[in-house]
Amino acid sequence: MSLQVEQLGKDYPTRGGTLSVLRNADLRMERGDSLAVMGPSGSGKSTLLHILGTLDRPTSGTVRLNGQDPFALAEPQLADFRNRHIGFIFQEHHLLPQCSVLENVLVPTLVGERSPDSEKWARELLERVGLSDRLDHRPAELSGGERQRVAVARALVRRPVLLLADEPTGNLDRRTAQAVGQLLLELHQQERTILVVVTHSSELARTFPKRMEMADGALQAVE
Numbered sequence: 001m002s003l004q005v006e007q008l009g010k011d012y013p014t015r016g017g018t019l020s021v022l023r024n025a026d027l028r029m030e031r032g033d034s035l036a037v038m039g040p041s042g043s044g045k046s047t048l049l050h051i052l053g054t055l056d057r058p059t060s061g062t063v064r065l066n067g068q069d070p071f072a073l074a075e076p077q078l079a080d081f082r083n084r085h086i087g088f089i090f091q092e093h094h095l096l097p098q099c100s101v102l103e104n105v106l107v108p109t110l111v112g113e114r115s116p117d118s119e120k121w122a123r124e125l126l127e128r129v130g131l132s133d134r135l136d137h138r139p140a141e142l143s144g145g146e147r148q149r150v151a152v153a154r155a156l157v158r159r160p161v162l163l164l165a166d167e168p169t170g171n172l173d174r175r176t177a178q179a180v181g182q183l184l185l186e187l188h189q190q191e192r193t194i195l196v197v198v199t200h201s202s203e204l205a206r207t208f209p210k211r212m213e214m215a216d217g218a219l220q221a222v223e
Contacts, residue, residue, distance in 0.1 A: 001030070001031035001066050001161050001194065002029065002030050002065075002066065002194075003027065003028070003029045003063075003064070003065055003162060003194050003196075004027075004028050004062070004063070004064040005025060005026060005027035005028070005061070005062070005063050005064075006061055006062050007024045007060065007061040007062070008022055008024070008026070008027075008060070008061035009022050009023055009025070009058060009059045009060035009217075010022040010056070010059050011059045020217055021044040021047045021217060022044050022047060022048060022051075022058070022059075022217045022218075023216065023217035024061070024218055025044075025048060025217070026219065027212075029194045029196070030194070031161070031192050031193070031194060032192045032194075033194055033195070033210065034185065034188055034189075034194075034195040034197070034209065034210065035195065035196050035197070035208065035210045035212060036197050036198075036204065036208035036211045036212070037049075037196065037197065037198045037199070037211075037212050037214060037219070038198075038202070038205050038211065038212070038214070038222070039213050039214030041200075043215070043217075044214050044217050045198040045214050046198060048198070048214065048219075049164050049196065051063060052086075052162065052164060053086050053088060053162075053164050054070045054078055054086065055082075065085060065086075065161060065162055066085075066161060068081075079111075083108060083111050083158065084158060084160075085160055086160050086161070087108075087154075087155035087156055087157075087158065087160035087162070087163045087164065087193070088155055088164050088165075088166075089148075089152055089163070089164070089165040089166070089184070090151070090165075090166050090167075090168075091167035091168065091170040091171055092171070093139070093147045093148050093151040094151070095139040095147055095150060095151065095154075097140060098138070099138070099139075100135060100137065100138060101126065101134050101135050101136070101137050101139075101142070102119075102122060102135040102136070104154060105122040105125065105126060105153045105154045105157050106118060106119065106157065107154060108157055109122075109157060109158065118157065121157060122153065123135070125153040125157060125187075126150075126153050128153075129150070129152055129183060129187075130149065131146060131149055131150065131153070144171060144172055144176065145172055145176035145179060145180055148168065148169075148171075148176075149180065149183065151168075152168075152180070152183060152187065156191060156193075159191065161193065161194060162193065162194045162196070163188060163196070164195075164196050164197075165195070165196070165198070166198050167198060167199055167200065168181070168184060169181055169201060169204055170199075170200065170201075174203075177203075178203070181201075182207070184197070185208075205222075
């Protein structure tokens with residue numbers, strides 16, 4: 001299982017001309033690899049993540065996950081590909097307030113083919129993130145760190161190949177951020193996903209074996 005990104009570019013038309021956010025970005029990762037991407041606001045980090053997650057289309061270049069170009073698929077097939085192969089964790093947890101913790105984790109399984117052991121797996125994930133006693137609670141009854149742990153479990157419930165996190169600790173205090181960051185890495189290692197995290201936190205980035213920085217629209221290795 002691999003992620004291959006070659007010569008990725010993303011342009012946006014503006015009144016002043018074309019704005020190039022990504023320029024010839026290259027990346028290759030194998031199953032079990034993890035990467036932290038850093039860079040100032042507006043450098044293209046989130047744009048890169050959205051393209052990797054097939055939420056946005058590149059202007060140029062290619063993205064291949066397990067050898068497949070998802071952007072060659074029609075929209076219904078692309079949505080199914082995203083749901084089956086890619087897990088997302090955002091700065092805002094985006095939990096459904098009317099649903100319980102368990103129901104929120106199971107949301108991605110409501111679309112497409114559902115495994116008969118989905119609920120069992122969701123309960124196991126919630127136990128692993130330390131929330132087995134909160135299955136019936138609503139998001140409003142949880143702390144910020146607990147809500148983000150639910151989001152981590154939800155991202156893994158479809159057993160994705162690619163796990164993407166956009167500022168996953170950005171709204172948390174330092175202690176909670178450390179705990180969530182450590183949990184994310186532990187679950188990634190256990191499930192052997194390909195993990196890409198975009199973050200402003202140098203403290204979180206330092207916990208990753210591989211770090212890159214967005215500069216002038218391209219990815220550059222950080223020693």
